[in-house]
Amino acid sequence: MALSQIETDLLVIGGGSTGAGVAWDAALRGLHVTLVDRGDLATGTTGRFHGLLHSGGRYVVKDPSSARECASENLILRRVAADCIEDTGGLFVTTPVDDPAYADRFVEGCGAADIPVEEITVGAALAREPRLNPRISRAFVVPDASIDAWKTVWACVRGATARGAKVLPYHQVMSLTMTADAVTGAYLRDARSGEQLRVRARCTVNAAGAWSRRVAELAGCEVGVVPGKGIMIAMNHRVVNTVVNRCTMPGDGDIIVPIRTVSVIGTTDIPVSDPDHIDPTREEIAEMMEAGEALVPGFSQGRALRVWAGARPLFPKTTGKQVSDTREVTRSHSVLDHEALDGVGNFLTITGGKFTTFRLMAKDALDLAARKLDLSAECTTATVPLPDSESKRFYWIGARQEEMEHEAPDDPLICECELVSRGDLQAALARRSDWQLDDLRRALRIGMGPCQGGFCAFRVAATLHRDGQYDRLAANHALGAFVEERWKGVKLISWGDQLRQTRLDQWIFQGILDVEHLPK
Amino acid sequence: MSTEALAPFEVRSSLDHCIKCTVCESSCPVAAVTPLFPGPKTVGPQAERFRAGDHSPDLSVDYCSGCGICTRVCPQGVRIAEINSRARAEMKVERGIPMRDQILARPGYMGKAGRPVAPLFNWALANPVVRLLGERIVGVHRKAPVPLAASRSFSYWAGRRRRFLAPRRVVYFHGCSTQHFEPEVGKKVVAVLEHNGFQVLIPKQDCCGLPLQSNGIFGAARRYVERLATQLSVPGTEGLPVIASSTSCGLMLKKEALEILGVEDGHLAEISKRTYDLFEFLLELHERGELRTDFQPVPLTVAYHAPCQQQNQLIGKPALDLLRLVPALRLVEMDRLCCGIAGTYGTKREKYDIAMRVGEPLFADIKTASPDLVACDSETCRWQIAKATGVTAVHPLEVLYRAYGGS
Numbered sequence: 014m015a016l017s018q019i020e021t022d023l024l025v026i027g028g029g030s031t032g033a034g035v036a037w038d039a040a041l042r043g044l045h046v047t048l049v050d051r052g053d054l055a056t057g058t059t060g061r062f063h064g065l066l067h068s069g070g071r072y073v074v075k076d077p078s079s080a081r082e083c084a085s086e087n088l089i090l091r092r093v094a095a096d097c098i099e100d101t102g103g104l105f106v107t108t109p110v111d112d113p114a115y116a117d118r119f120v121e122g123c124g125a126a127d128i129p130v131e132e133i134t135v136g137a138a139l140a141r142e143p144r145l146n147p148r149i150s151r152a153f154v155v156p157d158a159s160i161d162a163w164k165t166v167w168a169c170v171r172g173a174t175a176r177g178a179k180v181l182p183y184h185q186v187m188s189l190t191m192t193a194d195a196v197t198g199a200y201l202r203d204a205r206s207g208e209q210l211r212v213r214a215r216c217t218v219n220a221a222g223a224w225s226r227r228v229a230e231l232a233g234c235e236v237g238v239v240p241g242k243g244i245m246i247a248m249n250h251r252v253v254n255t256v257v258n259r260c261t262m263p264g265d266g267d268i269i270v271p272i273r274t275v276s277v278i279g280t281t282d283i284p285v286s287d288p289d290h291i292d293p294t295r296e297e298i299a300e301m302m303e304a305g306e307a308l309v310p311g312f313s314q315g316r317a318l319r320v321w322a323g324a325r326p327l328f329p330k331t332t333g334k335q336v337s338d339t340r341e342v343t344r345s346h347s348v349l350d351h352e353a354l355d356g357v358g359n360f361l362t363i364t365g366g367k368f369t370t371f372r373l374m375a376k377d378a379l380d381l382a383a384r385k386l387d388l389s390a391e392c393t394t395a396t397v398p399l400p401d402s403e404s405k406r407f408y409w410i411g412a413r414q415e416e417m418e419h420e421a422p423d424d425p426l427i428c429e430c431e432l433v434s435r436g437d438l439q440a441a442l443a444r445r446s447d448w449q450l451d452d453l454r455r456a457l458r459i460g461m462g463p464c465q466g467g468f469c470a471f472r473v474a475a476t477l478h479r480d481g482q483y484d485r486l487a488a489n490h491a492l493g494a495f496v497e498e499r500w501k502g503v504k505l506i507s508w509g510d511q512l513r514q515t516r517l518d519q520w521i522f523q524g525i526l527d528v529e530h531l532p533k
Numbered sequence: 534m535s536t537e538a539l540a541p542f543e544v545r546s547s548l549d550h551c552i553k554c555t556v557c558e559s560s561c562p563v564a565a566v567t568p569l570f571p572g573p574k575t576v577g578p579q580a581e582r583f584r585a586g587d588h589s590p591d592l593s594v595d596y597c598s599g600c601g602i603c604t605r606v607c608p609q610g611v612r613i614a615e616i617n618s619r620a621r622a623e624m625k626v627e628r629g630i631p632m633r634d635q636i637l638a639r640p641g642y643m644g645k646a647g648r649p650v651a652p653l654f655n656w657a658l659a660n661p662v663v664r665l666l667g668e669r670i671v672g673v674h675r676k677a678p679v680p681l682a683a684s685r686s687f688s689y690w691a692g693r694r695r696r697f698l699a700p701r702r703v704v705y706f707h708g709c710s711t712q713h714f715e716p717e718v719g720k721k722v723v724a725v726l727e728h729n730g731f732q733v734l735i736p737k738q739d740c741c742g743l744p745l746q747s748n749g750i751f752g753a754a755r756r757y758v759e760r761l762a763t764q765l766s767v768p769g770t771e772g773l774p775v776i777a778s779s780t781s782c783g784l785m786l787k788k789e790a791l792e793i794l795g796v797e798d799g800h801l802a803e804i805s806k807r808t809y810d811l812f813e814f815l816l817e818l819h820e821r822g823e824l825r826t827d828f829q830p831v832p833l834t835v836a837y838h839a840p841c842q843q844q845n846q847l848i849g850k851p852a853l854d855l856l857r858l859v860p861a862l863r864l865v866e867m868d869r870l871c872c873g874i875a876g877t878y879g880t881k882r883e884k885y886d887i888a889m890r891v892g893e894p895l896f897a898d899i900k901t902a903s904p905d906l907v908a909c910d911s912e913t914c915r916w917q918i919a920k921a922t923g924v925t926a927v928h929p930l931e932v933l934y935r936a937y938g939g940s
């Protein structure tokens with residue numbers, strides 16, 4: 014059988030924020046782009062991050078150049094990606110366990126990095142966030158915000174697709190095709206069908222994040238990226254509505270981000286060798302819950318919903334040194350031109366960086382790629398708004414509730430926790446034909462709420478079956494896999510309320526539906 | 534006496550206990566009769582996760598009647614009704630409070646305004662043309678039950694009577710309806726308590742703010758209840774039991790002011806712990822062998838309905854237990870959750886039909902029992918039941934009063 018072939022100007026490997034940003038920028042510059050990911054979009058680090066659109070405040074003392082980048086990108090993203098951002102604002106507070114001297118260095122650093130900062134009284138901070146530790150001694154307001162990874166990535170991809178880009182989720186790069194001195198494209202494998210596919214590209218960008226070392230190796234190049242593992246715990250509701258940071262040198266569990274319906278505490282930072290094996294441990298979880306107490310007394314009594322870990326693509330700019338403490342590695346990014354470094358043409362790697370700086374990362378990568386492709390078009394991503402952000406209105410937490418209030422009362426809720434109606438589900442199904450149950454979770458947030466799929470997973474599987482998307486066996490299989498995957502996220506935090514929920518869910522899935530023994 | 538009230542943030546945090554079992558939704562009397570109210574779980578612990586900051590996303594929570602059954606039946610301890618009341622208040626702050634609700638929320642004004650011209654006032658309230666205008670202009674349903682103004686207030690009577698002195702003393706919290714509309718109830722409460730050897734102290738008192746609270750007017754409600762707490766703790770009454778004959782106003786003091794309004798007033802927290810529902814107090818006396826049981830036969834059939842606000846005190850049905858001691862009384866327990874009125878809810882133009890549908894099973898049961906009287910501890914429920922069934926509805930205290938030989 015003949016291999017399917019794709020001809021493209023630019024092959025982008027990795028569908029996280031970086032790759033999606035590259036695709037969007039390139040499409041705006043008029044390039045034909047092909048974006049591939051081994052899984053669904055944003056299932057790498059991007060889908061597992063903390064959700065913070067940094068003001069830069071966190072890095073003003075430790076990593077000033079990264080702080081400056083964050084500060085300017087924060088301003089730009091507020092203009093072009095408003096629909097993905099909730100303007101929560103941020104607070105830096107000096108808790109009783111923090112060095113009080115740090116606050117002055119912090120203010121100075123904010124000044125140097127052009128970050129607007131305003132000190133407010135402890136009373137004002139408590140009025141704004143009543144659950145904050147009343148024993149804080151100082152409080153500063155900065156323009157932190159929360160940003161939705163999936164919305165951002167899809168918006169980039171939708172914008173790129175509308176300009177002719179081809180997007181291939183579930184397509185892993187198995188090998189790179191090369192001439193003696195250049196990369197010419199890649200062989201892909203469709204993870205769902207097993208089919209092979211060939212892409213011919215004039216230029217290839219490795220945006221595989223913590224996996225970029227492995228992708229670079231396919232071309233015989235070395236990328237000294239160090240995966241830095243961090244865990245996060247989502248609490249069942251928002252204990253704060255402002256991002257709260259401890260005013261201290263970056264450490265573990267010192268930020269709570271209110272994002273969508275939850276508040277997420279994080280994080281940790283330890284170097285790991287394999288970004289695919291980063292399960293959180295019980296010790297890390299206990300440490301995180303305990304750390305929350307410094308910011309919000311009673312934090313550890315709340316209902317933990319889910320725990321997960323991500324791997325930062327950390328790129329030490331000073332090479333050759335052994336990395337033992339990943340906190341010491343800069344959060345700035347690097348574009349590696351493998352022609353200059355390894356004699357391999359038409360191939361670059363963009364790595365390091367942060368979600369907050371994805372646009373700038375894409376720009377820097379594209380500026381180099383454009384030179385290689387003799388393209389004069391300039392970057393316009395700082396001024397062209399992403400799809401759905403044209404109105405420049407920020408997202409707000411009540412949006413779904415408000416929408417539901419205006420929906421027909423006979424459109425029942427499929428997912429009660431995240432307020433997804435049958436109409437919403439059917440609209441999503443009409444948009445795309447190859448949905449997996451878990452893709453719908455990311456697209457609609459089905460199964461992300463307190464019941465973790467207990468009440469919606471079977472409804473969605475049944476809808477997919479009724480609509481002909483799944484045959485009987487496939488629906489059974491998908492349901493089993495979904496439940497299994499959700500269980501992974503809760504088993505380590507199953508105590509109190511969430512344990513009670515899990516028991517009820519298990520009665521539904523094992524007792525009533527007997528999912529484990531369904532024919533698959 | 535109440536179970537420990539939660540701090541305001543704990544009321545919100547109680548949403549964490551929700552496992553979506555849906556027990557509340559299947560017990561909600563409002564959701565059962567109208568699609569306009571999606572149910573207590575939906576607007577409660579579910580929607581609460583989407584609320585933050587200054588902009589309210591809500592609409593349908595306005596159809597919650599505030600009966601509180603959801604909180605009572607929740608097996609996990611979610612303060613559903615309290616969460617909903619607060620959300621309703623936020624919503625009203627944002628969307629504005631109709632003049633109608635401002636009026637309904639201040640029954641004292643009505644009572645005071647009506648008293649000097651009671652005959653005229655009462656005629657007007659009974660006049661269909663006036664009521665139609667009231668519905669069109671103000672939004673109070675023309676058929677909704679409204680109380681009639683008394684020509685003399687309860688405090689007028691209380692201030693002019695001879696004092697009964699006794700070593701055991703209680704403070705009587707009579708509430709607005711006794712003051713303005715049903716002073717007879719108050720007189721009989723005093724008689725029954727004195728018959729049992731209590732000196733009844735009746736400090737000057739104003740509205741507890743409950744109707745304001747249930748209409749989402751929290752600022753004024755807080756001021757009212759704090760003022761009342763001060764009034765009820767005049768010097769010389771320290772530590773005395775506070776007896777409430779209006780069961781919903783009693784609940785306000787015991788719990789709702791703390792959990793829904795988040796009042797942190799020290800007086801209130803202290804008084805709240807020694808506030809008793811009238812029959813709760815009498816039953817406790819009886820259990821200690823201190824209640825006089827010199828009852829005479831009352832050869833009547835009485836249908837007893839326990840109102841939601843009394844049930845939400847988690848004290849059982851003490852009136853039922855006590856009236857069972859009365860000889861010759863045929864007592865029929867109405868096993869229904871709600872009469873629909875929920876304070877002022879069922880008087881509103883857009884909610885009247887809903888309230889009537891909620892009460893329908895109760896009304897039908899009452900008709901089947903064809904009693905001489907209906908007994909119910911809450912005034913607004915009595916007015917609703919009497920209006921809907923045509924049967925006279927009284928406070929259970931009035932039956933007890935008869936049993937003690939009063940007439």
Ligand SMILES: Cc1cc2nc3c(=O)[nH]c(=O)nc-3n(C[C@H](O)[C@H](O)[C@H](O)COP(=O)(O)OP(=O)(O)OC[C@H]3O[C@@H](n4cnc5c(N)ncnc54)[C@H](O)[C@@H]3O)c2cc1C
Pocket residue numbers: 026027028029030031032049050051052054055056057058059060061062063064065066067184185186187220221222223224228241242243244245279280281322323324325326365366367368369370
């Ligand atoms: C715990 C934690 C918290 C964080 N919090 C924040 C925060 O609050 N704010 C912030 O700005 N930043 C934060 N970051 C950093 C940020 O998440 C990352 O820098 C960013 O998401 C990286 O995006 P990426 O696209 O480069 O990598 P990824 O999102 O990992 O994308 C790489 C993609 O490449 C794909 N891939 C790998 N191999 C192949 C292959 N062979 N073929 C095809 N595809 C392949 C992977 O599937 C993956 O989807 C956090 C990071 C961590 C770990």
